[in-house]
Structure formats: C-alpha cells, structure tokens
Amino acid sequence: QVQLVQSGAEVRKPGASVKISCKASGYTFTSHSIHWLRQAPGQGLEWLGWINAANGNTDSSQKIQDRVTITRDTSASTAYMEVIRLTSEDTAVYYCTRGADGSSWSDLDFWGQGTLVTVSS
Amino acid sequence: EIVLTQSPEFQSVSPKEKVTITCRASQSLGRSLHWYQQKPDQSPKLLIRYASQSFSGVPSRFSGSGSGTEFTLTINSLEAEDAATYYCHQSSNLPRTFGQGTKLEIK
Numbered sequence: 001q002v003q004l005v006q007s008g009a010e011v012r013k014p015g016a017s018v019k020i021s022c023k024a025s026g027y028t029f030t031s032h033s034i035h036w037l038r039q040a041p042g043q044g045l046e047w048l049g050w051i052n053a054a055n056g057n058t059d060s061s062q063k064i065q066d067r068v069t070i071t072r073d074t075s076a077s078t079a080y081m082e083v084i085r086l087t088s089e090d091t092a093v094y095y096c097t098r099g100a101d102g103s104s105w106s107d108l109d110f111w112g113q114g115t116l117v118t119v120s121s
Numbered sequence: 122e123i124v125l126t127q128s129p130e131f132q133s134v135s136p137k138e139k140v141t142i143t144c145r146a147s148q149s150l151g152r153s154l155h156w157y158q159q160k161p162d163q164s165p166k167l168l169i170r171y172a173s174q175s176f177s178g179v180p181s182r183f184s185g186s187g188s189g190t191e192f193t194l195t196i197n198s199l200e201a202e203d204a205a206t207y208y209c210h211q212s213s214n215l216p217r218t219f220g221q222g223t224k225l226e227i228k
C-alpha cells in the first residue's frame with residue numbers, strides 16, 4: 001500500500017534551518033510528484049511547493065521560495081524539504097503529499113503523517 | 122493566486138441529515154477542484170477528485186458536483202464519524218490553494 005513516512009518533530013531557534021524527509025513506499029517513486037504543505041496551529045492548509053520526482057524540477061510558493069529548497073533522492077524514494085531562516089511564523093505541522101501523477105496539476109491522493117516544527121527561542 | 126471561498130465556515134448538523142458545503146473560486150478551474158476531510162490530529166484525506174470523482178474507499182454518502190467557479194460537496198445521511206473539517210483545493214494553477222475550511226459538528 002502507498003505510504004509516506006515523514007521524519008520526526010523538530011524544535012529550532014529563530015534563524016535556524018530545518019530539513020524534513022518524506023520516505024515513499026508502495027509505488028514507483030518517480031511516477032508521481034511530491035508536494036509539501038503546512039498547517040499552522042488552528043489554521044488551514046498552505047501549499048509550499050512541489051517536486052517532479054522523475055526529473056527533479058521544482059516550484060514553490062512566492063511567499064517562501066527564497067527560504068525553501070525541495071529535493072529528492074530517487075535511490076532512497078525520499079523527498080526532502082529544507083526551510084532556512086526560520087521565524088515563529090514557521091511553527092506548523094508540515095505535510096508531504098503525493099500527486100496522483102507526475103504533473104503539477106494532479107490531485108493529492110496520499111499524505112504523510114505530518115512533522116511538527118516548532119520555532120521558539 | 123486563485124482564492125477559494127467556502128461556505129459555511131461552521132455547521133452543526135444532526136445524524137442522518139444531509140449536508141452541503143460550497144466552494145467558490147475567484148476564477149474558472151474547469152473541474153480541477155478536490156475535496157479533503159481532516160479530523161483532529163490527523164492528516165487530510167482525499168474524498169472527491171476533479172469535482173465529482175469519488176476516491177477509492179470513500180463512503181458513497183460523499184459526493185461532489187460543479188465546474189468552473191462553483192462546486193459543492195454533499196454528505197448524505199450524516200454519520201457521527203463525519204465530524205471533521207472539510208477543505209476544497211484547486212490544482213488548476215500554481216500556487217495551489219485551499220479554501221479556509223468548513224468545520225462540521227455532529228449534534
């Protein structure tokens with residue numbers, strides 16, 4: 001069965017960086033895109049960016065694009081998202097989710113369990 | 122960026138009743154609109170893809186309709202387990218966007 005397993009909770013100080021992993025199993029990793037989203041406490045869902053797992057092309061939200069890097073390791077069927085220069089406003093649960101195909105416009109059909117990132121001094 | 126506006130933002134409904142949630146888009150999406158259910162402390166789950174296609178394993182009481190700028194999620198014969206927040210999501214344009222959510226309470 002399709003599974004996306006994310007790395008564990010992180011605590012960082014303002015100004016630091018964090019890198020979250022998302023290990024995929026149960027399907028051909030390069031046949032689907034991976035998207036990253038986040039949800040601040042008590043808030044809705046915010047899309048951060050995506051990666052074409054086949055060719056590594058990425059795109060991200062203008063709001064965060066100067067601070068986020070999305071990569072993948074096809075040999076490990078794992079996607080990564082790094083966010084730098086963290087502030088308290090980055091405190092959120094971060095989700096990876098699978099695109100139903102390799103395009104940028106597919107629905108998001110399977111989700112990771114979420115990774116809580118807390119930014120606090 | 123495309124703005125999605127859901128209504129209502131909160132609804133309290135008795136079991137076995139019918140619920141309708143609307144999602145309006147600031148520009149045409151064709152049918153590239155999807156619905157998700159999120160229960161407390163859980164990841165969102167896909168319910169309906171491309172406006173009206175039920176995702177595998179989703180109970181038949183969930184259905185979707187619409188195209189262009191107006192979409193509807195309908196839950197027939199509500200069950201206690203349907204208490205959750207529901208989000209619409211567009212994949213027509215980047216950046217992807219979501220509605221603000223509709224919290225559904227079961228009386």
